[in-house]
Amino acid sequence: MSVRQRKGTDKWCHDYFDGDGKRHQMLYRTKREAKEAEAKIGVELKGNIHVADPSSITVREAGVSWLKACDKLERSTRDQYKGHLENHIYPNIGKTKLSKIGVPFVYEFLDKLREQGLSEPMVRAVRVSLGALLSNAQKHRNVVFNAVKEMGRDSKPKDGRHKKRLKVGVDIPTTAEVRLIIAAAKEGRARVFLRVAAMTGMRASELRGLTWDAIDLAKGTVDVSQRADAYGKLGSPKSASGIRTLPLTPNLIAELREWKLACTSRVFVFPSITGKKTGGIMNHSNIIKDWLHPAQISAGVTVSTGELDGDGNPIVAPKYTGLHALRHYYASHCINSKDDGGLGLDQKVVQERLGHSSIVMTMDVYGHLFPKGNAAAELAAMDAALY
Structure with missing residues (x-):
């Protein structure tokens, strides 16, 4: 792996070979971003968990695979998951590659759903479905980590209030x-x-x-x-x-x-x-x-x-x-x-x-x-x- 400035441009280039021996060349705005990517990819390659950006599948493709894995679940549960995908996940982030989904990305996606008028229980339900989708993608080595899981189980609203108790x-x-x-x-x-x-x-x-x-x-x-x-x-x-x-x-x-x-x-x-x-x-x-x-x-x-x-x-x-x-x-x-x-x-x-x-x-x-x-x-x- 190497980091160098691309000739004739202000971009920084990171060259590396993945686990299959395939060469990848990634561009970054700064040398710092390129070095950080080099370090991250190096750890992933050692752990045999790296998925190169060009090889990453989209959220929609991962959703299709996840629904197939849900075949044995109850029909009503499958229909609920399908509704989350078709009504909220696909229209907003369906074309996004899994490699681009990090914790900040998920927070932005959930905020967007709230702006679209979704209730807080529905936002949480969609978040759970997205997390299950990413877990299934992990099993198939299509994504390195599950950003939803990384967020933890904190379900408190952004204003800091605790989850409402039944009264x-x-x-x-x-x-x-x-x-x-x-x-x-x-x-x-x-x-x-x-x-x-x-x-x-x-x-x-x-x-x-x-x-x-x-x-x-x-x-x-x-x-x-x-x-x-x-x-x-x-x-x-x-x-x-x-x-x-x-x-x-x-x-x-x-x-x-x-x-x-x-x-x-x-x-x-x-x-x-x-x-x-x-x-x-x-x-x-x-x-x-x-x-x-x-x-x-x-x-x-x-x-x-x-x-x-x-x-x-x-x-x-x-x-x-x-x-x-x-x-x-x-x-x-x-x-x-x-x-x-x-x-x-x-x-x-x-x-x-x-x-x-x-x-x-x-x-x-x-x-x-x-x-x-x-x-x-x-x-x-x-x-x-x-x-």
Whole structure:
């Protein structure tokens, strides 16, 4: 390898041979840039990980390879990744070579997505997809390092604020709100569904795939062993921890007994009763649109949109947009002390009830809700020990 000034120009040239014996000549604006590149490439060549710029593939080419590697994933997951690629990654950086993607480049790309109006959760989702794309490219020796991974897992906004904690009454419904929502729901499937969701913490996909043979009304338990994806296809939970057995309360058992007599399906607990899927799996969006949102509007569990209707009356919207709010409620009920009307379960039991793959996930989401102990008594003990 050598660094020299190119004759007749103010550019600096770096010549080297790659691991295959192919010669490359790279131009730089300054001698310092050329020397830095020489040092970097020298280390990469020694580690047998160097990818020359001319040999580097584009983000679009890497995206095609990554999607092929995702063939065994669920259809809904693949479609989500494909959407990230086609709607956000390809239009913005699809022609960029992987060798040009460093940490500053990724930060600029994410800022550009925000300028285009993407929500922060969507920006994070696209970032995860880009990181997975680069990891796949690393396996095929198409890129030296994963810039997204180098950024770390820091998800704090640029203004320095910490990740928002879930708040009761904002993200987590209160017990009073859940009572109102269930009471205002349509009788039958809708009411039983919302009650089971709130009293078991099952995910929407698990509730949609719930079958009668998974419920033991005599023992008062429900076995969670399958889920329905966005396309109505049944499969196992996303992780082994998702397979679990949950207890049912006496009142809920009695309500399920009544519902089983009225239910039109001997297979699914909450079957679809309209269209071609009659007796099959409920559509997730229909549950939100027909059950959860109307129940909240009827119960007055709403927030103002800031707009007025034709008669000058305020327009309201459901306070909780998704079914995950009822899962949050169940988690908080498990965590709350018995003095506060909860179950007072420890961290490991809460993890198992929710079907989280690790205790870290449980504590990341709900750790701030666990009791912190009697600080006054603990400080008094310390005071007595040291004085």
